Amino acid sequence: KLRRVKQFMEWCAQGSETYPQRHALFVQQAERVEAEIARLQKSLDMIRFKCWYYEQAMRDGSEDRVHAMLPDQLPPDIQPIYDHAHET
Template sequence: MYTIGQVSDMFNLPISTLRYYDKEGFFPNMERKGNIRYFSDSEIEAIHVIECLKKSGLEIKDIKQFFKWVTEGPSSYPDRKQLFETRKEAVIAEIKHLEKTLAMLEFKCWYYDKAIADGNEDGINAMLPDKLPKDIQKLYNKAHKL
């Protein structure tokens, strides 16, 4: 059993955020003694799931729906499975997008290394858009496809 302050330290989440999540209904079975919240392993796991779903791009209102499904028991297993499946696809797509972003950043690092070495961008611009060194050309193409 953990207090809100301990959980805050554990996850590096502000106490106010944990209270906000509670108000949103993300800890439907949390214990209280007097007025004070006590987080058990079940709430700790809930926070792992919240962080995961948030990072996957899900909105708070849909995370709420997930916890509503949890309270409904086994009949909602297929809905929950579908949710995770959909989020998985979204995260895979997001990683792909970030890899394209990374290609652009690596291209630009090369670009400015060369600009610093040359003192200007003329040499680079003469190579654009398709006469770059082979590896750099790959980055450029990945970064610029629509």
């Protein structure tokens, strides 16, 4: 990261002819951040599903009913979370 900052500062000192390089640097950074957000969203969906799963299991006193809903008979608000968390 420090190397990228140094490179960016050098490009700034060189002036407007380095706008394309600076732009490309930020485009690459945006892509990295978007990929990380997607990875984190998938993890969050898994956590949300597990919270729901164990709330149901605690209410029922067992996992049997909830487990029988897997993988495609979950409530409409939970199914997309489960599906996203389990995408390969």
